[in-house]
Structure formats: C-alpha cells, structure tokens
Amino acid sequence: MAAASSSSATEEELTLTVKWSGKEYTVRVCGDDSVAELKRRICELTNVLPKRQKLLYPKIGNKLSDDAVLLSSLPLKSSLKMTMIGTIEEDIIVDPVDSPEVIDDFEIGQDEAVDIKDKEVNKQKLKRRIDQYKIELRTPCRPGKKLLVLDIDYTLFDHRSTAENPLQLMRPYLHEFLTAAYAEYDIVIWSATSMKWIELKMGQLGVLNSSNYKITALLDHLAMITVQSDSHRIFDCKPLGLIWAHFPQFYNPKNTIMFDDLRRNFVMNPQNGLTIKPFRKAHANRDTDQELVKLTQYLLAIAELDDLSSLDHNNWQSFTEDNAKRRRHA
Known part of the structure; x- marks a missing residue:
C-alpha cells in the first residue's frame, strides 16, 4: 500500500500559482518532475530563463534552489502561491560565456x-x-x-x-x-x-x-x-x-x-x-x-x-x- 500511495504521489498533477512582476501564472507539473522542470515550465510562461529564477515558497527554505529535488518530496499545495524573482534576458546585458x-x-x-x-x-x-x-x-x-x-x-x-x-x-x-x-x-x-x-x-x-x-x-x-x-x-x-x-x-x-x-x-x-x-x-x-x-x-x-x-x-x-x-x- 505504501508503494502504491508513493507512486500516485509522484504521478499526481500539481497546479501551482507563481507570482512574478505583478502577474500570476498557472503552472502545471507532476510530482515526478524536478525543480528544474518546474523552472522550465515557468520559463515557457514568463521568458525568464531557469538560471535567472529564484523561487520563494512558504516554509520550504532554500530547497527550491536545488534543481535536482523532486517536487513529490516537497510540501507543495495548489492553494498556496509561489513568488519568483527573476529578470528576462532582454533586460540583462550578458553573454552566455558568463x-x-x-x-x-x-x-x-x-x-x-x-x-x-x-x-x-x-x-x-x-x-x-x-x-x-x-x-x-x-x-x-x-x-x-x-x-x-x-x-x-x-x-x-x-x-x-x-x-x-x-x-x-x-x-x-x-x-x-x-x-x-x-x-x-x-x-x-x-x-x-x-x-x-x-x-x-x-x-x-x-x-x-x-x-x-x-x-x-x-x-x-x-x-x-x-x-x-x-x-x-x-x-x-x-x-x-x-x-x-x-x-x-x-x-x-x-x-x-x-x-x-x-x-x-x-x-x-x-x-x-x-x-x-x-x-x-x-x-x-x-x-x-x-x-x-x-x-x-x-x-x-x-x-x-x-x-x-x-x-x-x-x-x-x-x-x-x-x-x-x-x-x-x-
């Protein structure tokens, strides 16, 4: 039973709300996705590259800074809103060499x-x-x-x-x-x-x-x-x-x-x-x-x-x- 519940947790779809630059974005991910995948989804909506994103979420601390963490291991709830700090590439004078x-x-x-x-x-x-x-x-x-x-x-x-x-x-x-x-x-x-x-x-x-x-x-x-x-x-x-x-x-x-x-x-x-x-x-x-x-x-x-x-x-x-x-x- 424990294995079954664990499996359903990883396959379960999460609908998260991300606040950035005065707007709210709905992001859909699954428990078996990593933080890197979450950032990729956010990038599709905001054009802020994953490497430019800093995600803030209540009571999680800095776990969202680790791209390898699986979302199923975090206490994420669809009812809570996540805040992102980040700048789109057009506003940054930088080459990928940096x-x-x-x-x-x-x-x-x-x-x-x-x-x-x-x-x-x-x-x-x-x-x-x-x-x-x-x-x-x-x-x-x-x-x-x-x-x-x-x-x-x-x-x-x-x-x-x-x-x-x-x-x-x-x-x-x-x-x-x-x-x-x-x-x-x-x-x-x-x-x-x-x-x-x-x-x-x-x-x-x-x-x-x-x-x-x-x-x-x-x-x-x-x-x-x-x-x-x-x-x-x-x-x-x-x-x-x-x-x-x-x-x-x-x-x-x-x-x-x-x-x-x-x-x-x-x-x-x-x-x-x-x-x-x-x-x-x-x-x-x-x-x-x-x-x-x-x-x-x-x-x-x-x-x-x-x-x-x-x-x-x-x-x-x-x-x-x-x-x-x-x-x-x-």
Whole structure:
C-alpha cells in the first residue's frame, strides 16, 4: 500500500500559482518532475530563463534552489502561491560565456542508459513534453532524407572563448560539413540554451541563411526533459522521441543520428547518439581540428544504410576507415 500511495504521489498533477512582476501564472507539473522542470515550465510562461529564477515558497527554505529535488518530496499545495524573482534576458546585458559551464563529469553506462530509456516515469515525461512543446519548421521536411540532430556548444562552436568576431570561434569546416550532410540529411539544431541565443549565434555564423543548405528546425532547452540515473544523479537530456512524434512520417529511430559532446544528452536514445570530440580553445585548435571533415565521411558512408540505430556510433572512425578500404578494393 505504501508503494502504491508513493507512486500516485509522484504521478499526481500539481497546479501551482507563481507570482512574478505583478502577474500570476498557472503552472502545471507532476510530482515526478524536478525543480528544474518546474523552472522550465515557468520559463515557457514568463521568458525568464531557469538560471535567472529564484523561487520563494512558504516554509520550504532554500530547497527550491536545488534543481535536482523532486517536487513529490516537497510540501507543495495548489492553494498556496509561489513568488519568483527573476529578470528576462532582454533586460540583462550578458553573454552566455558568463554562465556556469556544464561539464560532463560523469559517464552513463550502457546498461544504465537502457534503464533510463525504459523507465515508465521517463516515458511519461516525454509524452508530456510532446504535448507541450511545439516545433516550428524553418524548412519543410524532405521525404526520403535521414535526420541529423546537432548540438551547438563545443560541437559547432566554442562558446567559452572570446573573440571580436564569432566566426573565429566556429568549428573548422562547419559550412562544408553542413553542405555535404544536407544532401542526405535534414538538419535540426538542438541546444540546451535559449531560442534567442541559438538564433543569435547561428545567425552570426551564417548557418541560418546559407544558400547551400537549409536548417529544418531549431530546438532549445525547453524541449529537454529531466531524468534520474540509478546513481541518483538528476540531469537534463534531449529525447529524440519528441521529434519522431511530431514528424512520424519523416523521422524515426532507424534514420536519425545525433551529435553531441555530452553523452548523457542522448540517454533516452543511446543507439542514435554519437559523442563528438569537444571543440574547445578555438584559437589554439582552429588550424588542426579535423573532426567535421572525418564525420562528413562517416555520415555519407552510412547514409545508404536502412537502419542507423543498428550501428555502434562509438566506433564511427573505424567504420569510416573500413568503408574507405572496401571502396578502394571495389
């Protein structure tokens, strides 16, 4: 009985009232959501980024400052009102370089990744995100094309270094890579930052107005979900199921691949993720980084396959070499 009541508590929907800037907002969350998820919901309504939010609630103290805390563990009541202190990004003259850096300081094992993917609570979170998040297409999906989902920070761009011109921080061969990939793949950019920052940086790099390729859609941090690992770490990830659910006639696990420098970002779809070498210290590495050149060869080599999810993307470099040898012999 205790287990059953605990389960119902985590699945129970909470309707909270948040006061901010003289207005009240109704926020719907579930007990199995974390404080990070609550902040994400508030961000959707107010445009105050989660990192800018300070939540005040009677008799809870500073527990709402810990993003990893599950809401089911807090004495929240729908009848009480929560106050938020925070400023929208337009009112702050600051670059994301000033924000705390996300460091991949833990690894998710293969067995643990499968466990996270298969947990019913995470499937329900994904289902709610599918209902809540709307993907706006910049370019129509193309029948017969596979899907390439790309991270930004440390994947396409060194966001921590400084430069007078953002192009100096762009990963080498980015436009050549995107042009070649576009022949076989629709391209989606998915970053754990705000949409405004994604549009700004991709615009500065010339990615959004290229005549050689098109970006199908941009996804931001609001599209992510929060999951908990067996070791009790709580973190955000990028569930590809969100895209598949919105465009089932075009994309699925068999024709999708995602590049990200953080392995945990594709924990909900481990068979579709490729961990790219981080592009850091752009000024020092700009002349030697060949990652996108090599990955172009890999993407084109596997584009002819029917099922990308059957590949072990951890061994992508050896696949490229073997494929090149086979073609030379042929």
